[in-house]
Amino acid sequence: MRFTNLKSNFRKPQTSHVLRWMLGLHNEKRPKASATGVSVPFVHNDGKQLGKGDKDTLTWIGQASFLVQLAGINVLIDPVMSMNIGWIRRNSPPGIAWPAMPKIDLVLITHNHRDHMDVPTLKKLGPDPVYLVPQGLGQWFLKNGFTRVIEMGWWQQEEVAGLHITFVPAEHWSRRGINDVNTSWWGGFVIEKDGMRLYHSGDTGWFDGFTDIGRRFGEIHAAMLPIGAYAPRWFMKPQHINPDEAVDAMTALGAKRLIPMHWGTFKLSDEPLDEPPRLLHDAWERVSLPDRSLEVAALGQILMLDQFI
Template sequence: MHFSNLKGNFRKPAGSQTLKWLLGWHNEKRPKSPATGVRIPYVQNDGNALRQSTADTLTWIGQASFLVQLGGKNLLIDPVMSRSLGFIKRNSPPGLDWAALPKIDAVFITHNHRDHMDAPTLKRLGPGPVYVVPKGLGVWFRQNGFPRVVEMSWWQQEEIDGLDVTFVPAEHWSRRGLTDINTSWWGGYVIARNGLRVYHSGDTGWFEGFAQIAERFPDIHAAMLPAGAYAPRWFMRAQHIDPEEAVRAFKLLGAKQFVGMHWGTFKLSDEPLDEPMQILPAIWEKEELERQRLEAGVLGKILRLDKLA
């Protein structure tokens, strides 16, 4: 079975487009910027406060990885703790290292790209947690020793460990190997408990699904939205929103808090690794949004979700 986007189109970049981008045969060329050694805001977090607290929290680990504490449950979304993705080295350390992590109850995977689904990290987490994955990915998890798997389709709702979970659409694509293009789905998650609701978009280009999510979930407390890996736009637009589109999505969703992600960790595109951090505040000011509603991204910083209610 093969999966597609809401429009029914196929968004994987063609090989010729990828070559054109890598060779710089286009008009959006940028000066080469470092892949490592770029300083990203970081707060030392040994995990003690997370283990002792009963509050609902959200902590950015890096890229699209978050620890979410909701209703007394510890959740990981797209956990990637590895120092590299093959030949792509990690720029900044995880906001929480292994020793700082509390016992994990559930792991959520948005899609199978390696900066979101990291096999070494998952194998170290082991078979204890429930693994919530897009439809088509369950076989990989079961074959790799993870028996507690929940596969989900778009708009499917499940109660998982006392949490209300909905898998929602995104505009993207999937591939893990040479022959599995779009054989598993991609998307985001809306996770709720006791009146608190968080949304993690996964990777996505701009699409009508933001309006559909806003209509179904009118009270999102924190929206984790990608703000990196967007240049050049002619190549990335179909699969990754840029900072302006991320803020536009946030406004459309009507969420209380913007939480930036998918930047500063792995060099996957042409813009400098720290560019989103530099330009998001200017976009925010232009849109006349309250400054306290912007969390551009600080590794290891604990965001209290109950303070947003």
């Protein structure tokens, strides 16, 4: 089975387009920027606050990886703890080191790209957590010894450990090998508990689904949205929103706060690793949104979710 986007005209990047981009045969060329050694705000996190389980928290680990703590349940979203994915080296260390990580109850995977689904990290987490994965990925997890797997389609909701978790659409694609293009789905997650509602978009281009998600769920207290891997736009626009579009997405969702992600960790595109938050602040000022509604978290910084209500 091949999965598709809500936009019927979406196409994954063609090989010819990839080569055109990588060889610089286009009009959006930018000066080469460093892939590592770029400063990203970092807070030392020794895990002591995370281990208590008495507070609802959100912690950015890097790229699209977050630790969510709700009602004593520990949830990892798109965990990538490795220092490289293939030939791409990590620019900044994970915001939570392995020794500081609390026991994980649930793991949510938005799609199978390597900066979101990292096999060494998954193997270290092991079979104890419940894994919520897109439709088409369940068999991979079962074959690799992860027995507690729930495969999900768009708009499917599951109650796990007292949390209501819904897999929602995104505008992207999937691929892990040579012949498996779009054989598993991609998407985001809405996590709900006792009136608290969090949204993680996964990777996505701009699409009308942001409005649909906001309409279906009502107030979203925190929206984790990507702001990096956007250049050049002729190539990246269908699959990755940029900082301006992240602000538009937050507005379409009706979210109270924007938590930017997908920047500063892996050099996947042409813009400098530290450019996305600068452009995000510029976009924020242009639309005159309240300062408190933007939370550019440092790696390892623990955000207290009760402050988002």
